[in-house]
Amino acid sequence: MKATPIVVLVLIIAVIVAAIFLPDTTEKTELLVVHAGSLIIPFAEMEKQFESQNPGVDVRMEGHGSIQAIRQVTDIHRQVDVLVVADENLIPDMMYPAYADWHVRFATNRMVLAYTNRSRYAGVINGSNWHEILMRPEVTFGFSNPMLDACGYRTLMVAQLAESYYGNQTIFRNLIACNFNPTFSVVRDGDTATVVVPEILDPRAKKVVIRGGSVQLLALLELGEIDYIFEYRSVSEQHGLRFVKLPPEIDLSTPDNEAMYENVGVDLGFRRFTSVGTRRTGKPIFYAITIPKDAPHPKLAMEFMEFVTSEEGRRVLQAMGQPTVPPIADNPDKMPAGLRGADE
Amino acid sequence: MKPPIPILIMCIVAIAATACLHPSGTEDEMIECNLTLVGDCTRVLSYDEIRAIPSCEGRGGFFTTVGIVNGPFECRGVSLEELCDLVGGINATDTVWIRASDGYLMVFNRDQVRGDFITYNPVTMREVPHIEPEVMLMYEQDGGLLSMDTGGPLRVAIVSRGELLTEGHYWVQWVDTIEIMK
Numbered sequence: 150m151k152a153t154p155i156v157v158l159v160l161i162i163a164v165i166v167a168a169i170f171l172p173d174t175t176e177k178t179e180l181l182v183v184h185a186g187s188l189i190i191p192f193a194e195m196e197k198q199f200e201s202q203n204p205g206v207d208v209r210m211e212g213h214g215s216i217q218a219i220r221q222v223t224d225i226h227r228q229v230d231v232l233v234v235a236d237e238n239l240i241p242d243m244m245y246p247a248y249a250d251w252h253v254r255f256a257t258n259r260m261v262l263a264y265t266n267r268s269r270y271a272g273v274i275n276g277s278n279w280h281e282i283l284m285r286p287e288v289t290f291g292f293s294n295p296m297l298d299a300c301g302y303r304t305l306m307v308a309q310l311a312e313s314y315y316g317n318q319t320i321f322r323n324l325i326a327c328n329f330n331p332t333f334s335v336v337r338d339g340d341t342a343t344v345v346v347p348e349i350l351d352p353r354a355k356k357v358v359i360r361g362g363s364v365q366l367l368a369l370l371e372l373g374e375i376d377y378i379f380e381y382r383s384v385s386e387q388h389g390l391r392f393v394k395l396p397p398e399i400d401l402s403t404p405d406n407e408a409m410y411e412n413v414g415v416d417l418g419f420r421r422f423t424s425v426g427t428r429r430t431g432k433p434i435f436y437a438i439t440i441p442k443d444a445p446h447p448k449l450a451m452e453f454m455e456f457v458t459s460e461e462g463r464r465v466l467q468a469m470g471q472p473t474v475p476p477i478a479d480n481p482d483k484m485p486a487g488l489r490g491a492d493e
Numbered sequence: 494m495k496p497p498i499p500i501l502i503m504c505i506v507a508i509a510a511t512a513c514l515h516p517s518g519t520e521d522e523m524i525e526c527n528l529t530l531v532g533d534c535t536r537v538l539s540y541d542e543i544r545a546i547p548s549c550e551g552r553g554g555f556f557t558t559v560g561i562v563n564g565p566f567e568c569r570g571v572s573l574e575e576l577c578d579l580v581g582g583i584n585a586t587d588t589v590w591i592r593a594s595d596g597y598l599m600v601f602n603r604d605q606v607r608g609d610f611i612t613y614n615p616v617t618m619r620e621v622p623h624i625e626p627e628v629m630l631m632y633e634q635d636g637g638l639l640s641m642d643t644g645g646p647l648r649v650a651i652v653s654r655g656e657l658l659t660e661g662h663y664w665v666q667w668v669d670t671i672e673i674m675k
Contacts, residue, residue, distance in 0.1 A: 186558045212559035224595045297662050298558075348588055349602045360611070361660040364560040368618060423596030 177207040185235035191469035230450040237437035251480040256436035259402035261392035263385040268376040290377040291358035304379040310399035328357040348418040386470035531672040532580030551652025555661040570631035592670040612657040
């Protein structure tokens with residue numbers, strides 16, 4: 150029959166068109182979670198746990214510095230389902246009211262000085278003498294670039310707070326400033342000290358190492374190429390490092406010390422992002438989570454957020470070395486109805 | 494009437510060719526972008542004017558904040574220092590401010606413009622010395638024009654004769670202005 154080849158051809162075309170254009174019903178829903186780089190290990194575990202409870206969901210985790218994470222939504226206009234940052238203040242500063250109008254605080258951290266058994270003076274360093282040990286000529290240490298990483302500008306705050314705590318006004322100069330050319334300056338106004346970062350950070354000797362972020366510093370420490378790095382406690386624990394626990398008055402961990410922390414600030418050398426200014430003020434470290442207003446899967450995003458902030462989710466985070474806090478919402482009245490319990 | 498099998502086959506072939514031969518469409522599109530150079534004077538170069546400058550090439554890649562490796566790629570573009578020379582050149586104490594259309598900014602000193610970066614082995618991620626490093630404004634990656642998704646049409650790239658990586662912060666995407674600050 151002459152019509153048969155035409156029918157066959159039409160069927161083949163129909164199958165090809167259907168294969169190309171019709172949705173695959175077995176395809177999983179992708180949930181894009183953009184998170185702070187320091188959460189990479191605990192959030193890999195959150196991904197595993199959430200997917201095992203929700204087999205139809207493929208959680209895609211993407212880590213960035215916190216400001217870059219927010220810029221994925223505000224400047225680059227990507228459709229992100231869940232956003233998680235290491236500095237809760239960035240969400241109101243950069244996202245309210247156009248891109249989000251609430252967030253939930255759920256985790257915390259503290260600054261420590263991480264080291265290994267091979268580090269010089271590993272056997273004697275402690276929370277009282279760390280700054281004296283680091284100043285010894287043969288000791289090397291590193292921190293991340295404050296222009297690029299929150300842990301970097303928080304290191305400058307720790308060094309500045311240490312001056313008041315230990316009653317030694319030379320700590321910042323002798324530990325950090327004297328090792329750079331051009332160098333940092335410190336502007337004092339009453340009780341407030343602001344560290345001004347030069348445009349280009351160029352250590353003048355091998356004593357201090359500066360790198361873009363934790364990834365590079367951890368590698369140098371683990372290879373024994375430097376003795377100490379300033380790092381978050383959670384990251385140090387996740388990498389099995391030893392660490393000096395710094396006094397709570399300087400480690401940016403405790404809300405009770407907030408007024409003290411606010412006495413130090415950092416003015417970054419240039420405005421790397423037009424969407425956020427150059428001033429960073431000392432604050433306790435709190436991680437926060439939000440769902441952008443244009444999230445493609447808001448219902449699923451809420452379920453993920455509920456999981457992160459639930460007791461079960463917090464147990465997972467704690468097991469991975471990430472300290473948590475009871476969830477506290479900012480602007481709870483603007484949250485989706487099912488989540489308002491977060492502020493209770 | 495004869496069955497229109499040849500017509501149907503031609504339609505299928507045409508659809509397939511449209512889908513497969515030009516997947517991105519980038520090759521055939523006119524790229525409209527300007528680069529503003531600010532130094533002793535100000536110059537605005539069109540994309541075609543940038544392409545007309547003698548090109549340089551090399552291999553380079555980068556890694557993100559969380560250590561995800563991209564590349565190394567075969568990169569082609571225009572030397573950053575040559576672009577600076579078009580508006581008076583850079584002195585030892587100058588800095589070069591490279592801005593992007595999304596509001597991103599990165600600052601380089603003269604040594605960095607000349608390729609003085611810490612470089613990493615893409616397999617071990619250990620720091621290694623670089624060979625003939627160069628910083629370019631890239632417009633071609635692995636033989637194809639840069640798309641918006643890969644930071645194009647113009648992106649900073651740090652290349653050398655080896656297979657090395659640098660930190661991703663310096664690979665500024667969507668570059669629209671290069672300014673020499675005295």
